[in-house]
Amino acid sequence: MTDKTTVLSDAFGRKIEYLRLSVTDRCDLRCAYCMPKDFDGYEEPANWLSFDEIERVLRLFASRGLSRVRLTGGEPLLRNRIADLAGRIRAIPGIDDLSLSTNGTQLVKHARPLKEAGVTRLNVSLDTLQPARFAAITRRDALKEVLAGLKTARETGFAPIKINMVWLAGTNDDELEAMIAFCRDGGFILRLIETMPMGETGRNSQFASLQPLMASLKTRFGLIDGLIPGGGPARYLVTPDGKFSVGFITPMSQHFCATCNRVRLTVDGMLHLCLGQEDRLDLRQLMRDGESDESILTAIQTAIDRKPERHEFSEHPEKIIRVMSSTGG
Numbered sequence: 001m002t003d004k005t006t007v008l009s010d011a012f013g014r015k016i017e018y019l020r021l022s023v024t025d026r027c028d029l030r031c032a033y034c035m036p037k038d039f040d041g042y043e044e045p046a047n048w049l050s051f052d053e054i055e056r057v058l059r060l061f062a063s064r065g066l067s068r069v070r071l072t073g074g075e076p077l078l079r080n081r082i083a084d085l086a087g088r089i090r091a092i093p094g095i096d097d098l099s100l101s102t103n104g105t106q107l108v109k110h111a112r113p114l115k116e117a118g119v120t121r122l123n124v125s126l127d128t129l130q131p132a133r134f135a136a137i138t139r140r141d142a143l144k145e146v147l148a149g150l151k152t153a154r155e156t157g158f159a160p161i162k163i164n165m166v167w168l169a170g171t172n173d174d175e176l177e178a179m180i181a182f183c184r185d186g187g188f189i190l191r192l193i194e195t196m197p198m199g200e201t202g203r204n205s206q207f208a209s210l211q212p213l214m215a216s217l218k219t220r221f222g223l224i225d226g227l228i229p230g231g232g233p234a235r236y237l238v239t240p241d242g243k244f245s246v247g248f249i250t251p252m253s254q255h256f257c258a259t260c261n262r263v264r265l266t267v268d269g270m271l272h273l274c275l276g277q278e279d280r281l282d283l284r285q286l287m288r289d290g291e292s293d294e295s296i297l298t299a300i301q302t303a304i305d306r307k308p309e310r311h312e313f314s315e316h317p318e319k320i321i322r323v324m325s326s327t328g329g
């Protein structure tokens, strides 16, 4: 049962109710803004949290008010028996929202088992609808698989499905209209994302602020501010009749740190308090040292007390050496 008197909260009064769980740091794509082409700094399997360890950590968090979990990676569908893990997480009292971020290449195979296991919402990354461009951005010719995966997910009953499009100046910024049409026709919710300077790959990406685009969409189509459920950082613009919406994730041009309600757990059991700093708590070590639930909970709260007020991506873009795929986006 959730003990509301001891809900996890940080020094700035932000309640921590959302955890992004990276279940693997491996991926079958190599998106240029995320993973170095020849990346080989993977965690040893011996260091991966087991399903029992993951469940233990999440039960502890849930006993202190955590209600939402997102499975991510790397590519989460590469972790063996991912649907079994989803089912175990969904059965934890208090966790009532389980979502998953995927590149979609393996969704044809996994959509149904994930739905049956209780995954409620899906985010699928898709930066372009052009096969050659897809291959250039992700370094793999897999657009067909992703589109088939989206179709299967929709037929399986996932709704809403959000499409995450990283906005890359000079690469895919001529595809907005095509992507809007694709999402409108397919019943997907489009979200545009600014790149963050995570590792060399993130720093070398073609960043462009989304603010000019937001302003022009408001005037061109009369879009107004709207709300779409999710608990994440996106701001949405919607048509006055509510039939069309587009989301914006703007960590750089207008950060959302004041309402940050989340922490991240990596595949090797590191609890990261903020994407924009290296401070972490080694939960794997604590568990494998035989620490009690009570002492682990104390360590978690002490770490959350150190959660910084905001990231410093603009002031110190050189600060983060971790790439996004090893932290969990």
Ligand code: SAM
Residues within 6 Å of the ligand: 027, 033, 034, 072, 073, 074, 075, 076, 101, 102, 103, 123, 124, 125, 164, 166, 193, 194, 195, 196, 197, 198, 201, 202, 203, 205, 324, 325, 328, 329
């Ligand atoms: N592989 C899955 C996927 O691509 O959706 C899940 C992990 S991926 C790291 C999660 C999200 O992070 C994706 O939407 C991806 O586009 C985003 N991402 C990766 N690197 C990024 C960066 N440098 N800046 C902003 N977003 C990034």
Ligand code: SF4
Residues within 6 Å of the ligand: 027, 028, 029, 030, 031, 034, 035, 073, 074, 075, 102, 103, 125, 324, 325
């Ligand atoms: Fe893989 Fe997702 Fe990173 Fe692309 S964004 S390389 S799909 S982890």
